[in-house]
Amino acid sequence: MRACYIGVDLGGTKIATGAGDQTGAILVRDVRPTEAHKGTEATINNIKASIRQVLEQLGPDLQVCGIGVGSPGPLSVSEGVVYSAPNLGWDHVPIRQILKDEFGVRVEVGNDANVAGLAEWRFGAGEQCRNMIYVTVSTGIGGGIIVDGKLLLGSHDFAGEIGHMIMVENGPLCGCGRRGCFETLASGTAIARRAQEAVRLGVPTAMLELVDGDIDRIDSAVVARADAAGDALASEILDEAIRYLSIGLGNLVTIFNPDRIVIGGGVSNIGDRLFRPLRRMILSRAMRESVSRVEIHRAKLGSDVGVVGAMCLVMD
Ligand SMILES: [Zn+2]
Incomplete structure (x- = not known):
């Protein structure tokens, strides 16, 4: 058997x-x-x-x-x-x-x-390293923190809620009821919201054409496509999300000193356009001794x- x-x-x-x-x-x-x-x-x-x-x-x-x-x-x-x-x-x-x-x-x-x-730690991009932080960036931002080969649960099993670290005082309203959470600034939903707001204000952009004028259909994938085609607004919005990601992940590197950060979720499909600047920016966001040894990987297991x-x- x-x-x-x-x-x-x-x-x-x-x-x-x-x-x-x-x-x-x-x-x-x-x-x-x-x-x-x-x-x-x-x-x-x-x-x-x-x-x-x-x-x-x-x-x-x-x-x-x-x-x-x-x-x-x-x-x-x-x-x-x-x-x-x-x-x-x-x-x-x-x-x-x-x-x-x-x-x-x-x-x-x-x-x-x-x-x-x-x-991801056991069978994917984590390769069972000692300390790993998994971050999923999709409609929200979620996480899983592995410390010494074990999932960190905290005292009451609520650990790893990376997406609800507050990063901006009085920032955008989050689904959790508070304001300025990480996921209101760097998730796929945040990217889409910012793009939709700018388009409604009349900022010129190719995004409107990509969705046949239906602003509600602008999501992070549309922003990424417009960015790849050289759209200035889309690039600015992506860069802003990547800046917030680098701050959030940089702080986690400083706190946990992990071997690896593994990033999954729909937004990670943006690929090199996300990972290249993110790797570079994290270097200046975390303690040098720690960040110089961390590897940043894209998740492997998909859906x-x-x-x-x-x-x-x-x-x-
Ligand atoms: Zn929140």
Whole structure:
């Protein structure tokens, strides 16, 4: 019998479930809508159905050693309870116990960005280095901090909320209710918001053409495309986001002295246009002794990172 692990990547729009082995390779998968609008019970039933679907496809030589769930938080790893997940409409859902009762195997729960960090550390760009910081830059900014080969949870499992470091007093309003958080300045949403604001003010830009005049459709990918075509406004907006990224990541280098920073999420797809200036700018944002030895890598696992990370929760 070969050991296998189930990973559930629970998101606001879809549930992705996979079964994989020790190498992190996904052998079988299922993807289905979360249907959060139908209520907590409907979502839980979809999770169970997704896991059942994966179990049915598994070969007879595979033995399921556990189920890991990566979920939006805040949540309690030790209690296995999702306290509140606005995207899911969840409030104090004891998901670990629910799945344990249903499937009779070990179940562990983790914050989605944290588990993505675990996956990149174990099977991706982290290459199991001693200290690593994973940052996902997409609609928001999330993180996973690995210290001495272990995920940093903090005293109550809330550690690693990189996106909510406040960087500007009275800055833009954040989804968390405070102002000036890192993710309001450097996320994909922040890039899009700034571009849309400038376009509405009438700043000339090629971006308007790229979206056929529909300003709401300007997102970070549109900004990146316009920038690549030489659009001055798009370049200015990207540069500003990269400046904030360099401040946030530079501070993390100064605090944690990591071997590596791994950057994932949709905005990382901008590629060299992001990484080249970011690497250069971080050098002047962090303590020299520390920053001279840090490596900055692009994440490797792509869209599988959530499923693989959830699997990692039950691999030990
Ligand atoms: Zn915030």
